[in-house]
Amino acid sequence: GLLSILRKLKSAPDQEVRILLLGLDNAGKTTLLKQLASEDISHITPTQVSTALAPDAPRSLRPAWIYVIDSADRKRFEETGQELAELLEEEKLSCVPVLIFANKQDLLTAAPASEIAEGLNLHTIRDRVWQIQSCSALTGEGVQVRLQEDLATWQHDS
């Protein structure tokens, strides 16, 4: 799963790790990644959507796809929904499971994950495993997500 990949990253900094951390600007991607890795991750460069996405790539090379949403920025729900929909249509990401973080839950104005899931029609996703998780990248709450079993086994590397 994702967390073991990040652990690996710490023990072997040269190793290439494929995590697609996507989302609109200001969604909280950088903050979240810092929480996940809980150390300096400035050496991480944006991942290319490329070779790891070949259908016959070894499981251990399959990417984790994380999509981050600013749950408090209701003005941009439509925009982030469109962005997500486009990514779901992306051929190179087909079948790749997606973990959606409903971020910034520490803010009083944050929409609950259930509302976001409904607004973004996540229940219509049928071609892949998906999971939505409430979190605050700022406080770290909810960031240490327990992946659903079907999501975790996608990228098992033990």
Ligand SMILES: Nc1nc2c(ncn2[C@@H]2O[C@H](COP(=O)(O)OP(=O)(O)OP(=O)(O)O)[C@@H](O)[C@H]2O)c(=O)[nH]1
């Ligand atoms: N209250 C609150 N603020 C957050 C949270 N996560 C991120 N922020 C703030 O939101 C702003 C944007 O966070 P970033 O992590 O830089 O967002 P990003 O997605 O990396 O943005 P870009 O690099 O511009 O695409 C910063 O001011 C963060 O401190 C959160 O969970 N709660």
Ligand SMILES: [Mg+2]
């Ligand atoms: Mg950033």
